[in-house]
Amino acid sequence: NLKVLLTQQRVFHSQLASSFLYQMAKPKPNSFWFFLFLFIIFLSFFHGESSEFDLDELSWLDEKDDEVNVVQSRHESLRSCDFSSGKWVYDQSYPLYDSSCPYLTTAVTCQKNGRPDSDYEKWKWKPNGCSIPRFDSLEFLGRMRRKRIMLVGDSIMKNQWESLVCLVQSVISTGRKTVTYDGPSTAFHALDFETSIEFCWAPLLVELKKGAGNKRILHLDLIEENAKYWRGVDVLVFDSAHWWTHSDQWSSWDFLMEGNNVFRKLNPMVAYEKGLITWAKWVDLNL
Incomplete structure (x- = not known):
């Protein structure tokens, strides 16, 4: 049985948008890192580090690989905090990264596209019931050492990927970070941490x-062609919604199929539900 958690991550300088985060009701051992990331992503998305990391300063990582402790006294209040209830507050110390980040695409770099003001970058989300610690790049990379993090979905997830990479890349020296490509996947590698953000x-x-006649067919009950890229990943974050709402000439498909049943027209929300059921079954069997 699958419990579905829909978390709204606030948009801040092209970075955060709504994502579906899902977890098993009774997590298996290899789901531990999923929950660790879910916890860290809230407690650490709001603090940047300018100094590059020093291997000597982080020698403790080798001793802590198998005993990462998510529950720390300074973060206790976050465990029961409702992150969706709060307000935007102005913070002069923001932004946590700027348009100089080399991993930002031009489309989401407002100032490179001519926007003259910058105050819009200085707002942060403050929940009513707790205070979110500022993002610590080294702490995040340390907790995610030797782990693969993958964001799966559409351009919303692409924006989140760019944002997360920009948040951590400044503490890694130029020669110790790289980007690789595999089919539909793009991966940023923090080499000294053996961590990838994909x-x-x-x-x-x-x-x-x-299909026949070059028609586009959306198979509501098939997922393997995409899912084969998700296997072996320690942390998976999924998003899917916007592309299901396109209609007429903007539709992503010409026909839909479920088994041997072919649909020329189908309520988008019905199709969306069928697609998510297929996805949820995959999660249930593989995570």
Whole structure:
């Protein structure tokens, strides 16, 4: 049985948007890192570090690989905090990264596109019931050492990938970070931490294929062509919604299929539900 958690991550300088984060009701051992990331992503998205990391300063990492402790006294209040209830507050110390980050695409870099003001970058989200610690790049990378993090979905997830990479890349020296590509996946590697932050383009999650006459067929019950890129990942964050709402000439498909059933027209929300059921079954079997 799958418990579905829909978390709204606030948009801040092209970075945070709504994501579906899902977890098993009774987590298996290899789901531990998923919950660790969910905890860390809230407690640490709001603090940047300018200094590059020093291997000597982080020698403790080798001793802590198998005993990362998420529960720390200074973060106790976060465990029961409702992050969706709060307000935006102005903070002069922001932004945590700027348009000089080399991993930002031009489309989401407002100032490179001519926006003259910058005050919009100085707002942060403050929950009513707790205070979110500022993001610590080294702490995050330390907790995620030897782990693969993958964000799966559409351009919303691409924006989040760029944001997370920009938050951590400044503490890593130029020669110790790289980007690789594999099909629909892009991966940023922090080499000294053996950590990768990856994005996988799969806006509908289920399979969209070309059929007879070059027609686009969305298979509501098939997912493997996308899911094969998700295997072996320690932390998976999924998003899918926007592409399901396109209609007429903007539709992502010409036909839909479920088994041997072919649909020319289907209520988008019905199709969306069917696609998510296929995805949820995959999660249930593989995570």
